[in-house]
Amino acid sequence: MQFDVEEIRKDFPILNRKVNGKDLVYLDNAATSQKPKEVIDSIRDYYMNHNANVHRGVHLLSVEATDAYENARIQISDLINCPNSNSIIWTRNATESLNLVASSWALDNLTKESNIIITNAEHHSNLVTWQQVSEKTGCDLRYLNISDGFDLSDFENLIDEKTKLVAVTHMSNVLGYVVPIEEIVPLARKYDARVLVDGAQSVPHMPVDVLALDIDFLVFSAHKMLGPTGIGVLYAKLDLLEDMNPYMFGGDMILEVTYEDAKWNRLPYKFEAGTPNISGAISTGVAANYLMKIGMENVWEHENSITKYALEKFRELNNFNVIGDNVTQRRGGVISFTHNKIHPHDIGTILDKQGIAIRTGHHCAMPLIRSYGVVAAARASFYIYNTLQEVDQLVEALQDAEDFMV
Amino acid sequence: MNMSGLSGSDDLNGMYEDIILDHYRNPRNTSSLSKPDLELDVNNPFCGDELKIQLNIKDDTITGVSVSGQGCAISQSSGSLLAERIQDSSTDTVIHVIEKVRKMMKDEPISDDDLDLIGDIEALQGVKKFPVRIKCALLGWSALEDLIKKP
Numbered sequence: 001m002q003f004d005v006e007e008i009r010k011d012f013p014i015l016n017r018k019v020n021g022k023d024l025v026y027l028d029n030a031a032t033s034q035k036p037k038e039v040i041d042s043i044r045d046y047y048m049n050h051n052a053n054v055h056r057g058v059h060l061l062s063v064e065a066t067d068a069y070e071n072a073r074i075q076i077s078d079l080i081n082c083p084n085s086n087s088i089i090w091t092r093n094a095t096e097s098l099n100l101v102a103s104s105w106a107l108d109n110l111t112k113e114s115n116i117i118i119t120n121a122e123h124h125s126n127l128v129t130w131q132q133v134s135e136k137t138g139c140d141l142r143y144l145n146i147s148d149g150f151d152l153s154d155f156e157n158l159i160d161e162k163t164k165l166v167a168v169t170h171m172s173n174v175l176g177y178v179v180p181i182e183e184i185v186p187l188a189r190k191y192d193a194r195v196l197v198d199g200a201q202s203v204p205h206m207p208v209d210v211l212a213l214d215i216d217f218l219v220f221s222a223h224k225m226l227g228p229t230g231i232g233v234l235y236a237k238l239d240l241l242e243d244m245n246p247y248m249f250g251g252d253m254i255l256e257v258t259y260e261d262a263k264w265n266r267l268p269y270k271f272e273a274g275t276p277n278i279s280g281a282i283s284t285g286v287a288a289n290y291l292m293k294i295g296m297e298n299v300w301e302h303e304n305s306i307t308k309y310a311l312e313k314f315r316e317l318n319n320f321n322v323i324g325d326n327v328t329q330r331r332g333g334v335i336s337f338t339h340n341k342i343h344p345h346d347i348g349t350i351l352d353k354q355g356i357a358i359r360t361g362h363h364c365a366m367p368l369i370r371s372y373g374v375v376a377a378a379r380a381s382f383y384i385y386n387t388l389q390e391v392d393q394l395v396e397a398l399q400d401a402e403d404f405m406v
Numbered sequence: 407m408n409m410s411g412l413s414g415s416d417d418l419n420g421m422y423e424d425i426i427l428d429h430y431r432n433p434r435n436t437s438s439l440s441k442p443d444l445e446l447d448v449n450n451p452f453c454g455d456e457l458k459i460q461l462n463i464k465d466d467t468i469t470g471v472s473v474s475g476q477g478c479a480i481s482q483s484s485g486s487l488l489a490e491r492i493q494d495s496s497t498d499t500v501i502h503v504i505e506k507v508r509k510m511m512k513d514e515p516i517s518d519d520d521l522d523l524i525g526d527i528e529a530l531q532g533v534k535k536f537p538v539r540i541k542c543a544l545l546g547w548s549a550l551e552d553l554i555k556k557p
């Protein structure tokens with residue numbers, strides 16, 4: 001399919017709205033993406049025509065709801081090239097997927113002898129979770145510094161026989177760096193450590209192939225990939241899931257219950273206690289389909305060209321500094337920046353008046369942001385519907401902001 | 407100064423009034439006191455605004471005040487306005503001013519007398535239109551309240 005950003009923009013109703021009298025320029029995609037009409041319509045269609053609980057009724061609506069819900073699981077499998085849709089567990093978001101792995105796998109498999117390796121650039125969800133596991137099991141939490149890019153020998157120095165888990169972001173939501181998972185996995189295998197990839201920022205923006213990468217766990221959220229909020233995914237290898245115990249209990253996750261005991265349901269239901277987010281799953285399937293129609297390579301290419309262009313523009317600006325711009329690591333469409341004098345919040349407020357939405361703050365990565373000697377940063381992040389012209393608008397607004405404030 | 411797209415925005419000009427920008431660019435009373443009677447560091451971890459407030463108090467009068475820090479234009483100018491306003495005021499007056507500033511930021515009606523009392527601080531009114539920034543405006547005032555209401 002030919003990538004035509006103007007055609008794509010037509011699919012996103014929200015891009016027609018005005019913000020403070022200006023056309024919306026939405027550059028906060030790393031926080032959450034906008035949704036195409038197809039996705040929005042699928043939620044409405046579900047509630048208008050098919051609403052029923054899943055896996056429970058013999059009536060037609062329940063059958064339709066169940067089929068659509070399970071079909072979405074297959075669409076997600078296709079997106080990440082997962083060979084068996086029983087490996088796909090629906091959760092609320094990437095954060096819940098991480099907590100599932102922590103509770104159902106890590107607490108049972110780690111001891112005070114073991115260690116976990118994460119990077120210094122993790123989102124709080126892939127940091128605090130392991131801090132807690134470390135607290136509960138006494139295991140060691142080791143940090144791989146990727147501020148200057150991923151360095152294989154640093155990783156080699158950190159990993160050892162006692163490493164049980166390497167949990168890394170695929171793409172940093174602050175630096176935009178893509179961590180080369182294909183360099184991590186072989187070494188992790190050598191030491192028999194499991195590899196968890198935080199795909200919250202990668203799955204929406206680039207091809208991610210769980211088979212080719214040969215990773216053990218992948219987590220991501222639907223809302224950053226054109227889907228709704230309140231639904232996320234855990235992918236895990238089947239043999240791991242088989243061995244893991246559920247950490248949430250209730251309906252749907254059981255096979256047989258007596259007053260004394262219960263038998264767990266088969267995968268993936270063992271990990272899906274209670275009535276799930278049915279419309280969320282269905283519309284996430286639609287979102288995955290939409291992305292696959294465009295092609296993840298095309299998505300990546302488009303964002304790459306915008307990011308390259310934006311980085312060049314930023315380098316021409318005085319007083320604005322891109323965090324991590326010195327590193328020539330492969331990077332996605334995230335640019336975090338500061339100004340020598342102006343606080344990010346002032347920049348954010350002034351840009352908002354121009355209809356330009358960016359993120360300001362610590363981006364849920366407090367220790368990383370602090371390591372750059374600042375307490376907050378501004379961040380522009382791109383997606384399929386952003387244009388070079390919007391980058392020009394951003395840069396112009398930044399110059400105006402400087403003139404206004406300084 | 408080129409304010410092409412910006413000068414047209416009334417809200418923005420209302421929030422970043424000339425007085426605010428002036429205090430932000432040239433904050434008053436920033437040099438620290440050699441022997442402060444009271445001192446407090448406050449910060450807002452979410453946006454990273456930081457202020458240090460130092461006071462000298464003699465016979466219930468603020469005889470010396472220093473406010474310094476780093477952060478957004480609203481928190482820093484508000485701190486500077488605060489310092490300018492309370493210098494040489496009685497602690498009773500200061501408590502009164504704090505109360506009026508809070509009232510103003512909550513969008514409660516305040517009288518002309520109150521406006522006289524708070525003076526230039528009225529310029530912070532524009533921040534009300536930006537709810538997420540009210541915390542920035544009140545950072546210094548909350549700290550001051552903690553400082554002088556402490557027994």
Ligand SMILES: Cc1ncc(COP(=O)(O)O)c(C=O)c1O
Nearest residue numbers: 093094095123125173200201221
């Ligand atoms: C890299 C990364 N990991 C995890 C998350 C958490 O996603 P969620 O809040 O949807 O669970 C985010 C979201 O900002 C992220 O950017």
